[in-house]
Amino acid sequence: MQSMSDYYSAIQLRADRWSALRETTDALSRKQTGRGSEALKRKVELLFDQLAPIEAYWAFPGMQAFDHLRRQFEHGNLDDLAFSTRRVTRALTSGAYRRRSIPLDRGDTDTEENDDEAMLSPEARALSKPYFEVLFVDQLTDQQERWMKSNIARMRRGEDQFHYEPVVVPSLEDALIGVLFNHNIQAVVVRPGLVLRSKNALPILKRYLNRVGEDEDIDALDPEDYGPELCRLLAKVRPELDAYLVTGRSVEEIAGLDLGVCRRVFYNQEDFLELHLNILRGVQSRYKTPFFTALKEYSKQPTGVFHAMPISRGKSISRSHWIQDMGAFYGPNIFLAETSATSGGLDSLLEPHGPIKEAQELAARAFGAKQTFFATNGTSTCNKIVVQALIRPGDIVLVDRDCHKSHHYGMVLAGAQVVYLDSYPLNEYSMYGAVPLREIKHQLLKLKAAGKLDRVRMLLLTNCTFDGIVYNVERVMEECLAIKPDLVFLWDEAWFAFARFGPTYRQRTGMNAAKVLRERLKTAEHVTAYEAQRKELEGADEQTLLDTRLIPPPNARVRVYTTQSTHKTLTALRQGSMIHVNDQDFKGEVEQSFHEAYMTHTSTSPNYQIIASLDVGRRQVELEGFEFVQRQVEAAMSMRRAIATHPLLKKYFKVLTAGDMIPEEHRESGVESYYNADQGWTDIWECWARDEFVLDATRVTLAVGGTGWDGDTFKTQILMDKYGIQINKTSRNTVLFMTNIGTTRSSVAYLIEVLVEIAKGLDELLDDASRMEKLSFERRVRNLMEELPPLPDFSRFHDAFRSDQVTPEGNIRGAFFLSYDENNCDYLELSGSLRDALERGDEVVSASFIIPYPPGFPILVPGQVVSKDILDFMLALDVNEIHGYRADLGLRVFTKEALERHASPKLQNAAE
Known part of the structure; x- marks a missing residue:
């Protein structure tokens, strides 16, 4: 049995401890006395002691x-216990506890022993009432708790759309642990009797409190403020929840007072029916799917089809042989x-006025945006929409060079003047990281010095990158707005849509950072800090500005757009994407x-099916996104630990x-690893709150x-062909495994079994290899790793594509x-005429986008000079x-004559 310190997640700990308790009680039932029984009893006692503080946060078993x-x-x-x-x-x-009461005694009949939810048909699951739990925060005696629960049970009606069970905790800290630990909780009722501190001393549970943040000074609160403060903190860690304050x-x-996610205040009354109805209404507001529901209703209507689309209503299929x-x-x-x-009956995506419009408004609420727009042809199109809407010909745009190709093509369509930003390289793994803030500030300051800041x-920027590097979004926007107060930000979050629904991740999303910045810029504290820094930095040189964390002016405009591939990280059909907007000037x-x-x-x-899937995907993440993201992170952390601690896997991976x-x-935090075999788990909140990346x-x-295999060979010939494991990305010597909300x-x-089998196979192969075969293997490894x-x-x-030599x-x-x-255009062979041209000192200019897979980013764009480093690469x-x-x-390049012709009108205009 793993020790408690081996677990990253209390959810995994709970599941494993119940499984261990079942195995141990079964064994004890078979061997109640004699040799070994005392050890089993001690293990049962230990498991009860470990589960007791955990079960206080769950309604089942209660x-x-x-x-x-x-x-x-x-x-x-012992037989009854087993x-x-x-x-x-x-x-x-x-x-099963979500659908019915679970009797625990032998005398109780239970005819549904095998109703595993996964074995039920989709129709049967759809007919059952969704289940959730409500957290009541109050310091109650056992008798008071039983009285309250009985009153709540009497409020239930057959026509209720949902079923819920109450969980009672006594303190503000317990409430925070509860909502971060128990993913079944959908509503919180905060009553006047709560206290501040939790008596729970289990470290794995106390760790959840770190996610609230170090800036919260709750010790200074007066007791009457505990309730409102809890509502505010709930808005920070679980903004999708509903809270009800009794005061x-x-x-x-x-x-x-700032009441955060509080939907309603009840004044010292025990009106359980009104509370019950409000709880159901709050969950219903997240459960409804306007467009999906409208589409289902449309599908039931008898219609005569006299428009395009023979496949409509399935007539062209049913009549086919x-x-x-x-x-x-x-x-x-x-x-x-x-x-x-155009046939009527449903809404239009291009001019939404009905269920699509409502579905987009609900998505904006879910993702923390001011406006949200659905797209049915992927985030590539979303990126082009945002760029075309905001960029005019001649505008200067700072672009992360290794971003998705849709951005480069968007720059072409918009006629932007592009400043490409270099990410830091990871040469040993043939991949790039992300663009340092210092580089972004340097380019902005250079443009400012050249008098071009107005353009x-x-x-x-891409956040997060395909390889998982995440920016400090709030800090990037703060410091850039300090230089250019009306700068527009486009964060490509194609692979980061899930981040909104994890408290740690949310703080580094574009929409959350935009909200925080808009609120902060209005505060008196910010005005004071800005004025003090403005005086201190007056006349400062670029080096000083680069070394200083800059504060934006209070009148800065927060203008943020994010594009998300909902289909890549959440539940949606292929090409279902969203554009989220928080732009003060929209x-x-x-x-x-x-x-x-x-x-x-x-x-x-x-495609209406894609739109409906976006609507349903939004419902899912508002009601269970927290749970799914939590499990997604847990799965990845388990993978890390398993590989890092397995002696055979460490030899090759x-x-x-x-x-x-x-x-x-x-x-800045100094955190090097999320798991270390010697030190155990690192709480990632600290680095996510502080570090640049x-x-x-x-x-x-x-x-x-x-x-000895390169990344592409390992992906295709080993993982996919031999074991059926699918992955997206490789580099020359790495493969990327992405957990998602469906990973189990x-x-x-x-x-892990597959990797162990591969490692064993390599051991056997090398064990039987000749000296020359071993040397060949070592050489392949050296070529890939060194x-x-x-x-x-x-x-x-x-120069033919630049306006001057001052800025890039x-x-x-x-x-x-x-x-x-x-x-x-002309073509030059890499190892022949191109190399010769560079050695002669000729300027060779690419006429095309050159994108090797992997790594999958353009190493050349049209108009870019080919350097010797690029050729060598x-x-x-x-x-x-x-x-x-x-x-x-060979490589498609511009002729010298074409470059001269293109440059001459520009030079003539410059002379005039």
Whole structure:
């Protein structure tokens, strides 16, 4: 049995302890006396002691039932104890307690022993009432608690849409532990009798309090403020929850307080029916799915189809003699729900006024945005919409060079002047990290010194990166706004949509940071701090500004956009994405141009099934996103620990840590690893609150060079072909495993089994290998782990595409369209004519985007000068795909004459 310190999550600890209790009580039931029975009894006592503080936060089995099990043990009723424990464990595993009462005694009949939720049909599961738990925060005696629960039970009605059970805790700290530990909780009732501190001393539970943050001084609170303060803290850690405050304070006193997620205040009354109805209404507001519901209703209506789309209502399939298998595979509903936006009956994505509009408003609430827009053709299109809506030809945009290719093409479409920002390189793993804030400030200050700050429009960064590097979003926006107070931010959160629903992750999302900044800029404390720094930095040079954490002016405009691939990290059909907006100038400046850009890039025939899935996916994350994200992180942490502690796996594999992927100067907390075999788990809250960059724990990058296989070979020929394990990304010597909200502990266990099997196979292979075979293996490993080509920085745009030599922005649009004329282009072979040209000192300029997979970012863009470092990198690549490069012809470049012709009008204009 693992020690408690081995667990990252109390959820995993709880599940394993109940499983151990079932096994131990079964064994004790079979061997109640004699040799070994005393050891079993001591183990049962230990398990009860470990579970007791944990079960206080859950409605099932509940402390009353838990105490009943303990009495069975103390009275020697070991057969009954084993029976009751099996019942509890089965119900916890199968989810049966969500649908019905679970009898624990042998005399009670229970005909549904095997109703594992996973074994039920989707129709049967859809018919059952959703279950949740309500946390009551009050210091009650046992008798008072039983009285309150009985009153709540009497309020239940057959027509109630949901079923809930109460959990009672006495203190503010217990309430915070409860909502961060018990994912079943959907509402919190805060009553006047609560106290401040928890008596629970279990370290794994107390650790949850770290997620509230170190800046909360709750010791100074007066007792009458405990309730309002708890409501405020709930808004910080679980903003999706509903809170209800019971108080005796006057309306005037309450009105001036920050009550966070409090939906209603009850004044010293025990009106349980009104409270019951409010709790159900609050959950219903998150449960409703306007568009999905409308689509279901539409599918039931009898209609005559006289418009485009023969597949609508499934008529073209049902009348076919040759494609009946398609109808059998998909079922009838998907075709009954197919229609056209122009046929009426449902809403239009391009001009929403009904259920789509309402669904988007609910999504904005869920993701903390001011406005949210659905997209049915992926985040690539979302990125182009935002860029086109905000960027005018000639605007300067600072862009993360290794961002998704849709951003580069967006710059072409918008006619932006692009300043490419270099991320820090991780040469030993053939990947880039993220762009240091110092580099961003340096480029902004350089543009300011050149008198071009008025043309700077946007900063575009990827958060988090594919490899899991996460920016300190709030700090980046603060310091950039201190230099350019109206700068627009576009955060590409394609792989980060889930982050909103984890308290640790939420603080580094664009929408959360925008909200925090808007609130902070209005405070008197911020005004005072800004004025003090302004006087201190008056006349400061660039070095001083780079070394100082800058404070934005109080009149700075917070203008933030995020694009998210909902389908990549949450529940949605392929290509379902969202654009979230928190822009103070959206209504006055952007709304019309955004609408035009949205119309430009959005299909007039959007897939209604994708829209419905976005609506349902939003419902899911508002009601159980916290649970799913929590389990996602737990799965990744378990994977880390299993690989780091397995003696055989350590020979060939290494999980890259924060210390491996983030240079020390960007980790102010000093945290190097989330798990260390010697020190155990590191609480990640500290580094997520402080560091410039952090590592997303849900992404596990595994260095596989020690196996002698490169990343692509390991992915394709080993993991996928041999074991059926699918992954997205590789580098030359790494593979990336991404946990998601669907990842299970069984999936993690299977992966570990596979890695162990691979490691054993390598051991056997090397054990039987000849001396020369071993030397060959060692050479392959050395080539993959030591002799790696350095990653090239962005060189520069050629002068033909620049306005001057002072700042680095370039006209990528001009270069892109110049290449449309084949007469302007030529091809040079990498190891022949291209190398010769560079050795002669010729300027060679790329006419295309050159994107090797992996790593999957452009190492050349149209108009960029080819450097010797870039050529060396391309020659050292041993990947199968290089988009934009033709192996039969070579690298497509501009002719010298084309560059001169393109540059001459610009030079003439400059002279005039």
